[in-house]
Amino acid sequence: MAAKATEEQLLYANLLNKGMLIGLLVLIITFAIYALGILAPRIPLGEVQNYWVMPVKDYLNASGMHAGWAWIGNLHYGDMLTFIPIAFLSALTIFCYVAILPGLIRKKDTAYVVIAILEIIVLTFAASGILGTGGH
Amino acid sequence: MIISTRHSKILFIMVLLSISILIAGNVFASAEPSAAPEAVATTAAESQHVWWFWPLVLFILSFVLGIFAVLAGVGGGVLYVPIVSGFLPFHLDFVRGAGLIVALTGALAAGPGLLKKAMADLRLAIPVALIASTCAIIGAMIGLALPTNVVQTMLGATILGIVVIMMKAKKSEYPDVQKSDALSQSLRIMGVYHEPTVGKDINWKIHRTPMGLVLFVFIGIMAGMFGLGAGWANVPVLNLVMGAPIKISVATSKFLLSITDTSAAWIYLNNGAVLPLMVVPSVVGIMLGSFIGVKVLAVTKPAVIRIIVIVVLGVAGLKALQKGLWPDLM
Numbered sequence: 001m002a003a004k005a006t007e008e009q010l011l012y013a014n015l016l017n018k019g020m021l022i023g024l025l026v027l028i029i030t031f032a033i034y035a036l037g038i039l040a041p042r043i044p045l046g047e048v049q050n051y052w053v054m055p056v057k058d059y060l061n062a063s064g065m066h067a068g069w070a071w072i073g074n075l076h077y078g079d080m081l082t083f084i085p086i087a088f089l090s091a092l093t094i095f096c097y098v099a100i101l102p103g104l105i106r107k108k109d110t111a112y113v114v115i116a117i118l119e120i121i122v123l124t125f126a127a128s129g130i131l132g133t134g135g136h
Numbered sequence: 137m138i139i140s141t142r143h144s145k146i147l148f149i150m151v152l153l154s155i156s157i158l159i160a161g162n163v164f165a166s167a168e169p170s171a172a173p174e175a176v177a178t179t180a181a182e183s184q185h186v187w188w189f190w191p192l193v194l195f196i197l198s199f200v201l202g203i204f205a206v207l208a209g210v211g212g213g214v215l216y217v218p219i220v221s222g223f224l225p226f227h228l229d230f231v232r233g234a235g236l237i238v239a240l241t242g243a244l245a246a247g248p249g250l251l252k253k254a255m256a257d258l259r260l261a262i263p264v265a266l267i268a269s270t271c272a273i274i275g276a277m278i279g280l281a282l283p284t285n286v287v288q289t290m291l292g293a294t295i296l297g298i299v300v301i302m303m304k305a306k307k308s309e310y311p312d313v314q315k316s317d318a319l320s321q322s323l324r325i326m327g328v329y330h331e332p333t334v335g336k337d338i339n340w341k342i343h344r345t346p347m348g349l350v351l352f353v354f355i356g357i358m359a360g361m362f363g364l365g366a367g368w369a370n371v372p373v374l375n376l377v378m379g380a381p382i383k384i385s386v387a388t389s390k391f392l393l394s395i396t397d398t399s400a401a402w403i404y405l406n407n408g409a410v411l412p413l414m415v416v417p418s419v420v421g422i423m424l425g426s427f428i429g430v431k432v433l434a435v436t437k438p439a440v441i442r443i444i445v446i447v448v449l450g451v452a453g454l455k456a457l458q459k460g461l462w463p464d465l466m
Contacts, residue, residue, distance in 0.1 A: 028420065052225075055284055056233075066408075083405075112262060115266050
């Protein structure tokens with residue numbers, strides 16, 4: 001056995017690498033759009049400090065913000081735009097698992113196919129918001 | 137006495153960290169997170185800063201923490217959450233949300249290199265990750281449902297526990313695994329990595345897999361509940377319990393966080409506990425700090441830094457306990 005990464009491992013690594021770089025770049029760009037006021041934020045920049053001292057439930061009630069995927073419908077606001085790269089980076093692992101699945105199936109690696117599918121389900125479930133979202 | 141360049145650099149870093157924490161600790165003064173929202177809003181309104189003040193403090197502090205995390209061999213999240221929640225005015229809910237994104241992005245950045253070098257092992261990580269990430273969801277939901285003072289107290293106790301682990305935990309370079317267990321055999325969890333210090337390829341296998349998986353139930357819950365990342369727990373379990381070589385354990389643990397923290401991060405994100413104005417300066421700061429940390433590592437004594445980090449974590453743990461148990465004390 002030689003000391004080298006498996007085919008799936010390399011595929012996972014390459015996808016992760018590209019995704020991470022794209023995600024980080026978009027994070028910085030969208031944050032610049034938000035912070036420089038190119039797009040007006042949903043919560044004015046000066047008011048955010050009034051909210052981050054509160055428990056999240058109180059913040060949602062006081063600000064009228066909706067949690068979950070509500071930001072998707074508010075992408076014309078600078079702060080909401082920043083959620084695109086945050087969500088992308090949080091979803092990157094799901095994309096990597098999906099990418100290695102065909103290779104595992106081809107190798108008839110049944111145990112890992114099952115575990116990978118379960119992981120995709122668990123992470124998608126967490127991302128979906130089915131498990132509850134804050135707000136009102 | 138002549139102070140050597142090496143010592144002056146350590147001194148510089150200590151001063152930088154101390155100044156960051158002191159600035160943070162003194163300026164905010166007020167705004168007790170567990171106070172009633174109306175009272176907090178009034179207090180906050182009285183102590184308004186320009187909007188970029190706190191993001192800048194977060195950026196500088198995260199930058200310093202990024203340097204220290206590399207030098208002390210710990211994840212950024214484990215330093216970020218107790219220090220930021222203990223000494224800055226942000227509520228613990230948002231600090232945990234930001235801490236998870238910080239730990240997640242750090243793991244995502246480190247993952248590709250570790251996987252390509254066959255230091256992080258996908259076959260070892262995948263089964264463990266399923267347990268840890270599922271339990272991290274449960275932990276995150278518990279953490280967001282419990283009263284803040286309870287979570288703060290538990291966080292303080294956990295941080296002090298981590299301090300003890302950091303002081304006492306042993307490492308085993310190449311654990312003696314006589315025979316791999318049935319589960320790891322059936323999953324074919326084994327491998328080879330190149331060890332440059334001895335110039336040869338090292339074969340490794342693991343044992344006690346079922347016990348290790350059970351322990352990852354607790355690790356996952358704690359990672360989700362406190363938003364800490366969990367390298368401090370992953371490594372001892374992979375190395376001392378399951379018998380993976382220390383380098384494989386450290387690398388696989390780092391990669392593992394990218395999966396465990398993904399599930400917990402989504403729970404915080406979907407519950408509104410992720411604020412871009414906190415997250416982005418923290419992520420960028422800790423990443424830049426990590427780059428500098430790698431360079432500083434070559435000219436500092438990691439053992440000295442490790443002691444500093446243990447002391448700082450100890451203070452942050454006590455502060456968290458105080459905020460949880462006696463919030464009106466200071």
